[in-house]
Amino acid sequence: MTADELKIAVARAALPHVIPGDLLGVGTGSTANHFIDLLAAEKIEIAGAIASSEASAARLRGHGIKVLTLDEAIASGRRIPVYVNGADEIDPGLNLIKGGGGALTREKIVAAASDCFVCIADSSKCVNMLGRFPLPIEVVPMALGLVARELAKLGGVPKLREGFVTDNGNLILDVAGLKIAEPALFESELDHLTGTVTNGLFARRRADLALVSSADGVRALHA
CATH class of the missing domain: 3.40.50.1360 (Rossmann fold)
Incomplete structure (x- = not known):
């Protein structure tokens, strides 16, 4: 098929x-x-x-x-x-x-x-473990650099999704290099990054x- x-x-x-x-x-x-x-x-x-x-x-x-x-x-x-x-x-x-x-x-x-x-x-x-697919993060445009820096501290490799704006008028960072062993905990941690709207973890x-x-x-x- x-x-x-x-x-x-x-x-x-x-x-x-x-x-x-x-x-x-x-x-x-x-x-x-x-x-x-x-x-x-x-x-x-x-x-x-x-x-x-x-x-x-x-x-x-x-x-x-x-x-x-x-x-x-x-x-x-x-x-x-x-x-x-x-x-x-x-x-x-x-x-x-x-x-x-x-x-x-x-x-x-x-x-x-x-x-x-x-x-x-x-x-x-x-x-078996989430993270092979780059994790999308919706970000308020003003906070793009700040959020990218904090994501790098967490071990991710953030990349701006070029030429894309969400229905809410925001930007997307796609974060590669993550191995997400505890999805619910990591989702909560990402939610506390100032400037993020939400992240693509549904845990x-x-x-x-x-x-x-x-x-x-x-x-x-x-x-």
């Missing part, structure tokens, strides 16, 4: 987790895009989608799917029972690195607001379920 076929297979496997008639959190990236397209093709009726990026919101609207802001969802008094999104890395405890598409802050916000986080990915994203709010595709099919991993 090609990489794209693996993404389509795992996106399709997530459809049974969608609750018809309810709200749905929707992520960002190539695998999430396949999920959006399949959601529309299968004509699964939902009350509305809360998107983690402007790109995903536009794709949902292009299929005629209603998009709500998180504030609108909260004001309605309804929960977000399921959030479906991809990942750049997944460890055995279902801790994740996300943010390859630059939407990590909004992705983390939607994850925090959702009852169940279903992660969809192909088997190439599974690792304190990890995935509840990971659907992972390979040539042998799709398997379910539980936290």
Whole structure:
């Protein structure tokens, strides 16, 4: 199977987790895009989608799917029972690195607001320890040099993502050279770096379920 076929297979496997008639959190990236397209093709009726990026919101609207802001969802008094999104890395405890598409802050916000986080990915994203994929950090522009210096002290090699600005108007530092043995603790440590908006570690709010595709099919991993 090609990489794209693996993404389509795992996106399709997530459809049974969608609750018809309810709200749905929707992520960002190539695998999430396949999920959006399949959601529309299968004509699964939902009350509305809360998107983690402007790109995903536009794709949902292009299929005629209603998009709500998180504030609108909260004001309605309804929960977000399921959030479906991809990942750049997944460890055995279902801790994740996300943010390859630059939407990590909004992705983390939607994850925090959702009852169940279903992660969809192909088997190439599974690792024994997080850090092979450079860890994205969203940074306020004024603090770029300061944050880069502090990340270097922590053993990372930060690199500015050239020509990229997040939906929030900030910059991304991609940090290579990390071996993240304790993801939740490191996530908290990074959160205290002045000038950061958030980091791409999803450990304190990890995935509840990971659907992972390979040539042998799709398997379910539980936290």
